Amino acid sequence: MQTSSYSSSRILLPVRPWFIGFSLLAALLLNFLPTTVWHGVPDWVALLIVFWSVREPRRVGMGLAFIFGVAMDVADASLLGQHALAYVLAAYGGSSLSRRILWFPLGLQALQVLPLLLLVQLVQFSVRLLAGADSPGISYFLGPIFGTLLWPLLTFFLLLPQHQPVDRDANRPL
C-alpha cells in the first residue's frame, strides 16, 4: 500500500485560483474569531500560507503572504510588519521545501511543517521582545503544535475539490 501522497497513483486536478483565495480569506475570518481566551488555537492564516506554498509554490508566494501579514497586523493592533515578516519567511520556507515535503506520507509531512509554524511564532515573539513587550509564556507556542496535528485533516479537506473527475458523472458525484 502506498501512503505517500506524492507517489500516489491518483492524479489531482489543477487547483482553482479562486479556491486558494477563498480558503485564505476563510482563514483570516477564523483568525478574527474571538478565540484569544483559549490557548493553543493555531494561527490559521499562517497554516494556510504554509499549506498553499508547499502545495502550490508557483501560485502562493511571498507577495500574498506579505499582504495577508499586513492585514493581520492592522487587525491585531500589533506593530505593522510583524505578521508580514513572519508569514513571508514561512512562505519562503514552504516553497523552498515543497519538493521535499511532498515526498513524505502525511504524518511525516506534518512533522516537517512544525518548524515552519514554530518559525512564524518565534519571529513574532522576537519582534515583540525587541519592541519592548514581555513574553506571554510558553502557551504561545502551543498553537503551532495543534496546527501540525491538523495538517492531515487540512490536506484532506483542501484537496477535496481537486479530487473531482473532469467529466461530470451523475452516478459518481465526488
Add this chain to the structure above:
Amino acid sequence: MDHQPPPFFKRGPAPLALLSFYVALSVALLVVDARLQTLEVLRQALSMFTHPVQHLAQLPAQFLENAGNYFVSVSRLQAENTQLKRARLDNVATLLRTQHLEVENQRLRNLLGVKERQQASGQLAQILYSARDPYSRRIVIDKGQQDKVVSGQPVIDDAGIVGQVTRVFPFVAEVTLITDKEQAVPVQIVRTGLRSVVFGLGNGQLELRFLPANADVKDGDVLVTSGLDGIFLPGFPVARVVHIERDTSYSFARIFCMPLAGVENFSEVMILDPRPAVVLPEQLVREAAGREARSQVRSGQAKKKRLRKD
C-alpha cells in the same frame, strides 16, 4: 564558469531576491512603525478592508450571546429588576445630595474665584472585540472619527477607569486598557492622599512603582485618578491594592493592584470628553517667556566665558 541555459518558463525574480525584498520591506515597516509613528494613515486606510471582515467574524459570538439573553428566564429578570430598583433607591439619597453638593461646590468656587471643575460627560460605546495579540491589552469600541473620538480620551465603565483611546479609525477606535504594559495612570491613594503612578503589568494586574518600602500603603487601599496628567479627570477609581511585598534588600516596595473596573469584560463603556488644556494666565506666560530668554542669554554668556578661558 557556469553557464546556465536560458529558462524555459518565465518565473519572475529568484526566490531569494524576492525574500530579501519582502523581508527588507517588513523590517522597514516595523522600524518606521515602532520609532516614528507615521504610519497611522496607512493603518486607517487598511482598516477599511479589515474591519468589515473583523465585524463579520464577531457575528457568531454576538449571535450566541443574544440567543443566550433571549432564553434568560423571566424569574431571573424579575429578580434582577427588583434588585436594581432597590439599588437605585439606596443610591438616590447619595445622588440627590451629590447634585446639591456639586451646585454648592460650584458656587463656593465661583466665590473664591477658582476655576470650575469640569463636569464628567461623554458618549457611550460598545466594546466590539479585544485585540487578538496575546501581548497587548487592547479593545476595540464602536465609536471612531465619525463620532469625533480623538486619541487620548479616557474610557470608563460603571466601576472606574478602563483605559485610554490610543488609535482612532474611521468607524472604530482602539482603547489601551490600564492593565497594558505600556499604560500608566497618575493616581492618588484615597486614604492617605499619597500621589503616585500606577503601571500595567500586562497580566491583568497593575503595579505601584517607586514607592519607598516604608510608604503608608495597606492591602485594600483604593487608588483614584489624581488628575495631574491633564487627561484623566480627578477622582475616578482605578484599582485596589491586593498584595504588597516589602523586601528590605530593595529600596522600593512592590505593590500589586487589581483594576476596579471590569477591564477584561465585554460590556458597554463611556468615552469621556477630552479635558481642555489648562491655559496659563497671561502674567505667568510672560514671566516664563522672560525667564527662558534670560536663561538663554545667561547660557550664551557662560559659553563666551568658557571660550575666553580656553
